[in-house]
Amino acid sequence: MTVTARTADLAGGRPVVPSRGAMRPLGLGEARITGGFWARRQQTNGSATLEHGRMWMDKLGWTGSFVPADRAGAAADRRGREFTDSEVYKLVEAMAWETGRSPQPGRDREIGELAAMFASAQAPDGYLHTAFGRPGQRPRYSDLAWGHELYCTGHLLQAAVARTRTAGADELLEVARRAADHVCATFGNDGPAIVCGHPEIETALAELARVTGEQRYLDQAALFLRRRGHRSLPPHQFGWEYFSDDVPIRHAHTLRGHAVRALYLAAGAVDVAVETGDDELLEAVADQFDRTLARRTYLTGGMGSRHEDEAFGEDFVLPADRAYSETCAGVAAIMLAWRLLLATGRARYADVIERILYNVVATSIGDDGRSFFYANTLHQRTPTGVVPDDQEQLGFGGGPRAPWFEVSCCLGNTARLIASLSAYLAAVAGDELRLFQYADAEVRTTLADGRAIGVSVATSYPDSGGIRLRITETAGGPWSIALRLPDWAAGAASGATAASVIVNGRAQTVGGDRVVVRREFAVGDEIVLQLPMSPRFTFPDPRIDAVRGCVAVERGPVVLCAESTETGPDLDQVRVDPATAPAGEQDGEAVAVAALIDDTAPAAWPYADAPPDGSRTPTTLRLVPYHRWGRRGPATMRIWLPRT
């Protein structure tokens, strides 16, 4: 299949633009978030986060590394680790989406200046990486496993794609084209059968092909995919699995190894599968993701249980207290889920996106937009520390929200997602508008037959479950609106009321994973979806050893947690009785569960020939949204609560 150029995206920018699939995604100009939970975060992202990122990258010399290769000191003055170029590119990508969301001349100029810097640092043959290939540096592509050269190029391409889709073709696209041409010339059919240690170039090349219409970029992406899985990377302690280089992608059974690497690769595979009509590959990736969701995903939607190699870990090894659940794996999983949703139309992928948004992405980002959890633990045993505003955290991994990490991918990744978030709200399939995520929003788009339609959404979701849609524009004849019914809304075992839908005052039947309202709409028509928001207990699969005998509490899409307070109990002594339903039905009301305090004292040896027998004092345990934890100072926290 041949891709077609779409450099001017009148719909105001879309992160993913497949040329076929179950649905057509909407652009930032077609769906806008106008208020509520995510609007506040978009605001903070556009103001504080982007500035914060730029400030740190300037301060640490990451932006300053983009100088002409022949400038004196180009190698010696270069700063940061081998992947810091990619952080600058991700920041530019986020800036590009932000200008699509909310145009700003200053930001526009900033992107232009950064693009000019990239251009100045690019070699005549299109190669662009500030840590390799210059006098005094290691040769180009001399360390495919760890050098991150093609990974950085991929993020450059994604930045250019975002820029082109939100502002049209400019110098950044030219830099990206030259870089992509260099990659094709170096790693084409006649090139070496090797791959980059960190996937990313695959999805980037596919999108650049979509933007430019250049078939060879897509072919190169497909070639990289075919080359992976043959153990061409050097042996390493973490195994080829770490790089997803152990098994060809279409023969794998599950996502594995380094979570971000695996998820980026899978996203690229979906792009290529869609563009080349390779349904076998598409279904292989969907199966792997489904299996990952069934066995290797935290309740929060977080992925990756190993700190050591930032990896998924084995099936059902999902420790709460050593959860890694990297923020970037959350962003990457959303990238993959969105692609699968567009390609297959399966609603569960929208459920996953919602879960990750509220419980990983929203958790990671500090209220000020200037601090981040790199990893998102589900159980904090000792109070988190406090990181000074001006202190860079070495490496990556655990610890409290910090202003900056040596490996600082969370900022760029969350920023580009949040800036483009409205593009994930809805899509069009034929004459049906499908709404996936619920937020105050304005949607104005066209159906497949060209009819212009408009819908306005008002809600205080996820605080409450009411979602009110009003038709703001319509055209002759019937069309449909499909509203996602989240998987969690289907459960009734814990006494949750079922979802309901009222169309212009009249109840409509509800069931399955969506409710479809089809009619000849008139402007002013109203649809009210009510989702059941009673807090509910959630029980884990018994294979998950780490949380055996525990329950969690969820409310709508939000996972709740117990956070320690000065006057509250030691969270490791709390036992919850799931026979009594959690209280707190009303909007904004704190959720409370009946609990006991088990005061068994630690012994000199923590293993005994009889179960411990401490006294148990009744108490009431208050729960808060997990994404709110750790915002009032050092605290302990747990999502999974031992049962009485």
Added chain:
Amino acid sequence: MTVTARTADLAGGRPVVPSRGAMRPLGLGEARITGGFWARRQQTNGSATLEHGRMWMDKLGWTGSFVPADRAGAAADRRGREFTDSEVYKLVEAMAWETGRSPQPGRDREIGELAAMFASAQAPDGYLHTAFGRPGQRPRYSDLAWGHELYCTGHLLQAAVARTRTAGADELLEVARRAADHVCATFGNDGPAIVCGHPEIETALAELARVTGEQRYLDQAALFLRRRGHRSLPPHQFGWEYFSDDVPIRHAHTLRGHAVRALYLAAGAVDVAVETGDDELLEAVADQFDRTLARRTYLTGGMGSRHEDEAFGEDFVLPADRAYSETCAGVAAIMLAWRLLLATGRARYADVIERILYNVVATSIGDDGRSFFYANTLHQRTPTGVVPDDQEQLGFGGGPRAPWFEVSCCLGNTARLIASLSAYLAAVAGDELRLFQYADAEVRTTLADGRAIGVSVATSYPDSGGIRLRITETAGGPWSIALRLPDWAAGAASGATAASVIVNGRAQTVGGDRVVVRREFAVGDEIVLQLPMSPRFTFPDPRIDAVRGCVAVERGPVVLCAESTETGPDLDQVRVDPATAPAGEQDGEAVAVAALIDDTAPAAWPYADAPPDGSRTPTTLRLVPYHRWGRRGPATMRIWLPRT
């Protein structure tokens, strides 16, 4: 306090020779293991393991790195990581103990040849490390945090101590003296206030002081201890805690950070505390170890729950499936426990040694003595792989028993312990012989008053609980024999019968942590200790989230486990009923527990609003000693069994 030289140790070598303390340890010539569980392993160690280590170290060029610093290619031809010198030294230490246990002219010659190589590689000022300071290498002490220079020197010193105590002073002691003198000259009172990233030099200098009578070695050890804990090492992602450099040793509350580092350091601190009469330091370390045993130790006695930084992890974070429980941390914990036992006389430290010996050390070593677990997991979810005999494992960490690791400390560490193991059986306190570990053995020693005594021990422990002692030598007047009553033998909750002692056919009262038989012994007198060996259920502290709702089964000092078989159940589906006592009372009989198979199928999302409800089929689950697992080919395994 001044140390006194004891270069000629007529007692046949002792790993630790404190100049004061609660007891006097016996040498390899005073206590000999003559048969049974450990005799077989000593045999294999002395033949197969030492040869295997030498073969790999030659093959990989680690021994070959010991060439004169000015030889052409000395830097370029140097092989291995920055700590491989220490592996050669540990092997020599093991060889030295082995010659003390079982003299062999060939081995003696080999030690001499290796010592000559070390001497040839030593700089005129005493510095000796093959990876630093030569033309083309990094300067000496330019990377204190990771260079392992003083760590390697420490192992050189320990090898020389072992050699001197088993064969007398020779060239190896001279090399060690020169190296230690160089350390004192470089890092003495006027030297820089910095420490090595990996403790080890402290305990080594203290022992070298004991061997040579050189006070300045002890002073230097004390100085290194005082200098640690002040964050002199550079910041690192793992924190100063990793290096035990976060808090001065006498102010810390628990062992923390990298387990082997912390345990070696604590061992050195006990040595210095004992020699300098610093009881405050001694009790501080004892408290830290006690707290570590209460909160940071696996049922097996294994320590370290983190793969990422090989660290202890937080209190009660003891996941079975991601247990690290490094073999070397087991050896290091025995080193520390033995020092604390000698200094304080507290029986629990002998309990700990027993637990680690049977459940970490015995587990790590392959039947052929040529393969090792680096880490000792308590739960294997997917069958272990098979490592070819000639394949080096990169790095360290998980995986099956392997013939060799890039970081290959397990071989040297287990080899030096096993070769010297008989020294850990017993000690003398006044006119009392204290027996700590039970094995077929011959003990011939002298009481504090100079009387020669002899005891022969016959047992098939730990297969059975009967231990028969016969007096083989005695002298006028009464003296005592104290037999340790393990902590596990005191438990009666699971129906275990209490221990009993019969002296010359007559029962004696038993209680507490030891039974003391005092009388005017005659040759031929017989004491029979019977320990209760019924298998018993063991329940974890509820703070250990990872094994909530589980039980383990132990028999005597041996932790049992379920290992998968071709016809047996999926171990992750087994539920055990602790109301029915485990069966298998007789020696050698397999232990079996009543269990159910829970056939709940995995769902698409592993969290649900009701507990899963699979059917349950009764079965009988056979258990084997944990140290036997993984010896019949790829298998899954679990120690902690979920309760019905």
